[in-house]
Amino acid sequence: MKYTQLGRTGLKVSRLTLGTMNFGPQTNEADSHTIMDTALGAGINYFDTANVYGWSPDKGRTEEIIGTWFAQGGERRDKVVLATKLYGSMAVDGEAPWPNHDRLSALNIRRSVEASLRRLQTDYIDIYQFHHIDRRTPFEEIWQAVDVLVQQGKILYAGSSNFPGYKIAQANEVAARRGSYGLVSEQCLYNLAERSAEMEVIPAARDYGVGIIPWSPLHGGLLGGVLKKEGEGVRRASGRAAADLAKPQVRAQVKAYEELLDKHGLEPGEVALAWLLTRPGVTAPIVGPRTAEQLDSALRAVELDLSDEVLGSLDEIFPGPGPSPESFAW
Template sequence: MDYTHLGRTGLSVSRLCLGTMNFGPETTEPDSHAIMDRAHEQGINFFDTANVYGWEKGEGITEQIIGRWFAQGGGRREKTVLATKLYGSMGDWPNETFLSALNIRRACDASLKRLQTDYIDLYQMHHVDRSTPWEEIWEAMEVLRQQGKILYVGSSNFAGWHIAQAQEAARARHFLGLVSEQSIYNLLTRWVELEVLPAVEHYGLGFIPWSPLHGGLLSGALRKEKEGGGSRSGKGRSSESLDEHRETIEAYEQLCADLGEDPAHVGLAWLLSRPGVTAPIIGPRTMEQLDGTLRALDIELSEETLARLDELFPPAGPNGAKPAPEAYAW
């Protein structure tokens, strides 16, 4: 396993991040525990979760599964760089959602209890809160850090200007501020290249792509469709997206076949080759899916292949692979 620093910090994390969103809804607790054990065996030390995962309001089912895994001992907690998130609703009463100082305090204590740990390595805001001033947010995070309950703070689904706003507010308080941003990023969704990635680079944040295979569309969706296998890409929003991009996905799968590689591995390898990317979040539902992803670490895409991928999946903006404003101006 390869490791890198999380942004400008000294924290070392694996180049793949284990996403746990399927633990509970899709993957049983015993299987989830086995997957986490295997991740450690493979050198993956970076785990991502959220208080809302499990999708039963207020329960934090996925955090509970991870907490019971930590409780087994054997260095499981010590070997893990643990990232979780707050923002989403954990109850029906006021102040059980968003980023007020009150909810930050309560949400953190609740996550710690479910996770059966006394600290969170990376505490992430799942979404920007447009109604709470940064002075309040940062003061609450500073208190948690002083108490030893969190070590670092990250963001998720922030626009570039939100990152700048957050960092300048932190700078005024002489606080470390954000150390990472987590956004959707894959061959089909490249909007972050316009302003988010430039902001991340400027402020020294690590970048953690979620949905690296676009809900399974980039994992061989058409091949699985022909084989009659079940796939997330055949459901709901992913199904509509598959119909929209069918011709492109067909060409992509043919390119991967010509390379002799699995489409899922090529999609992850492309992300790993992108400047500023720390660790794509992989969300295995099975042990086989986890084991297969390691191949992506060994794939080196040629300039010719990268150029072909840009042809199939053009960068956002009419002017090619350029950040804003050059992407749409001069």
């Protein structure tokens, strides 16, 4: 495994992030533990989760599964850089959300971190992330709450997810005025098929020393060889991938993508991950395996060197939006 610094911090993390969103809903506890053991054995030290994972009616279940894995000992907790998130309500379907049980008020930050610590069976979280922007809560209040948690030793760093570029800047400018450390990571939707983050999110993150953690690196399976699998009758596209493939332009791009990689003897899913690892500002894409076999494929991507020819062809098939403001102005 290869490692890099997380943004401007001194923290070393693996070039892949183990995403745990499938733990509970799609992968049972025993298999989830096996995947985490395999990931750690392969050198992946960066694990990501969120308090809502497990989804209704089992919100919090994913954190609980990670907690029972930590409880097995064997230096599991000490070796892992643990990231979790808060923002959404923990109320399950059919329950009316209770006031102050969601978003980023100081009250909910305090309440949520304590609940996550209990489920995770740990006394600290390495990176505590805001899952979405909160238009109602000022960053002065957010950083006040974060600073208290850092002083208490309950969290070490703060990160964001799904923030636009201007909010990354605003968050870190307010932090600087307070003498707070500010955001150190940003999880954003970023892959070959969805490159809008290149306009403002990634430039803002790079300017502020914020590490980029791309989620959905295969764009819901679209970049994982979906047409070949359909042709072989192995699996049909579903969800986001199916909706995108219904668009003629996207289907043509995916066809060209798979044909290019077939010519070079490369696997689509591995190339999609390897491409992200070449992008400026990217720290570690999130891979969310449902099985150990899917994790093995992701691990191979770290060692894959893409030629200039392949990289150039990928840009032709999936052109980025270009820098801002030139992408929409002169």
